[in-house]
Amino acid sequence: MGNDIIYLDNNATTQIDPTVVEEMLPFLTENYGNPSSGYRFGQRVNDALEIARARVAGLLGCEPGEILFTSCGTESSNTAIHSALQMDRDRQHIVTTRVEHSATLKTCEGLAKRGYAVTWLGVNSEGQIDLGELERAVTDETALVSIMWANNETGVTFPIEKISEIVRAKGAVFHTDAVQTIGKLPVKLDAMKVNFLSLSGHKLHAPKGVGVLYVNRRTKFFPFVTGGGQENGKRAGTQNVASIVALGKACEIAAQNIAHEATEVRAMRDEFENAILAKVPGAQVNGDRINRLPNTTSLAFSGTESEAMLMLLDQQGLCCSAGSACTTGQHEPSHVLRAMGFDDTRARGSLRFSFGRFNTHAEVARALELVPQVVEKVRRVTAA
Numbered sequence: 001m002g003n004d005i006i007y008l009d010n011n012a013t014t015q016i017d018p019t020v021v022e023e024m025l026p027f028l029t030e031n032y033g034n035p036s037s038g039y040r041f042g043q044r045v046n047d048a049l050e051i052a053r054a055r056v057a058g059l060l061g062c063e064p065g066e067i068l069f070t071s072c073g074t075e076s077s078n079t080a081i082h083s084a085l086q087m088d089r090d091r092q093h094i095v096t097t098r099v100e101h102s103a104t105l106k107t108c109e110g111l112a113k114r115g116y117a118v119t120w121l122g123v124n125s126e127g128q129i130d131l132g133e134l135e136r137a138v139t140d141e142t143a144l145v146s147i148m149w150a151n152n153e154t155g156v157t158f159p160i161e162k163i164s165e166i167v168r169a170k171g172a173v174f175h176t177d178a179v180q181t182i183g184k185l186p187v188k189l190d191a192m193k194v195n196f197l198s199l200s201g202h203k204l205h206a207p208k209g210v211g212v213l214y215v216n217r218r219t220k221f222f223p224f225v226t227g228g229g230q231e232n233g234k235r236a237g238t239q240n241v242a243s244i245v246a247l248g249k250a251c252e253i254a255a256q257n258i259a260h261e262a263t264e265v266r267a268m269r270d271e272f273e274n275a276i277l278a279k280v281p282g283a284q285v286n287g288d289r290i291n292r293l294p295n296t297t298s299l300a301f302s303g304t305e306s307e308a309m310l311m312l313l314d315q316q317g318l319c320c321s322a323g324s325a326c327t328t329g330q331h332e333p334s335h336v337l338r339a340m341g342f343d344d345t346r347a348r349g350s351l352r353f354s355f356g357r358f359n360t361h362a363e364v365a366r367a368l369e370l371v372p373q374v375v376e377k378v379r380r381v382t383a384a
């Protein structure tokens with residue numbers, strides 16, 4: 001496995017950087033002390049946690065004390081939502097969007113069933129929300145506004161700086177799911193009005209099962225996972241040390257590579273996208289092409305079925321996706337593309353390709369041979 005694969009699904013997960021693996025290995029072997037133990041064998045491990053915390057803070061442009069390690073992006077978002085709802089009993093209203101990842105979407109649906117008021121902001125055909133509508137939606141009763149920074153399916157980015165200012169002016173708490181943004185776009189949290197931000201290790205070349213919640217130092221916080229006093233009393237449970245060390249290293253590398261993402265990775269995405277648009281009649285890009293991650297393209301192929309295309313591409317070793325990985329297999333059209341006003345046919349005939357720094361131009365060239373062939377084949381079968 002691995003060698004003959006063309007992996008164009010970097011928004012689902014990423015390859016762990018070999019340097020990151022090297023950094024974490026000693027914490028799976030000789031450095032097995034508990035970071036909460038008082039002796040030096042434990043404290044040495046605790047020192048490694050603090051180095052990782054500082055590296056994450058460096059990438060985010062915030063203080064190390066604002067970094068809370070969790071088990072994944074999903075836990076980070078659940079924690080932020082849970083905390084915001086404890087802050088003020090008079091505020092029990094949530095504002096979010098119809099295009100969030102299921103980590104936010106399902107959590108808010110569950111809260112709505114339990115009696116919380118939830119306002120779901122729609123998006124236009126470009127995948128953008130209306131800032132006037134957002135401003136009107138936030139009231140004295142709004143506890144939390146949770147809006148993702150970049151969409152995992154289309155790569156469309158929301159103007160988070162402006163959004164955070166609108167929410168702050170209304171006195172509500174603001175959380176952003178930045179799982180797809182961190183490592184791809186530069187972020188400077190100290191200059192922003194964000195209360196909570198979620199990120200996930202496995203989306204930026206660190207292992208699965210580790211995440212971060214940024215908690216602004218002036219924001220009141222209520223723990224989600226309770227028990228021991230780890231993470232300054234904010235998240236109980238012995239830390240996943242090796243993965244946290246890995247995430248720290250991945251953030252350090254990401255900080256050095258951010259310009260590369262914006263140029264080399266973007267160049268591969270653009271080369272692929274432009275060639276597909278030129279080669280495949282009727283192919284269209286889903287969503288805003290300007291305000292977008294540098295690595296993602298969501299493409300609609302009229303007269304096709306994504307399930308059939310994915311199967312044929314898989315046979316050739318090409319990995320990409322229809323909708324998000326979490327909804328694949330359910331044969332439901334993407335909730336993101338539906339929210340953008342596209343009908344079921346367009347939503348079902350779309351594929352997402354997401355690039356990363358381990359991809360090569362040779363892989364892009366191979367994908368450019370395979371994808372048009374597969375689209376044509378599925379079109380012939382569908383038409384027959």
Ligand SMILES: *Cc1c(COP(=O)(O)O)cnc(C)c1O
Nearest residue numbers: 072073074101103152179180200
């Ligand atoms: C992958 C992803 C998540 C979930 O992160 P996990 O670490 O897998 O729980 C949340 N939001 C977005 C936008 C994602 O792409």
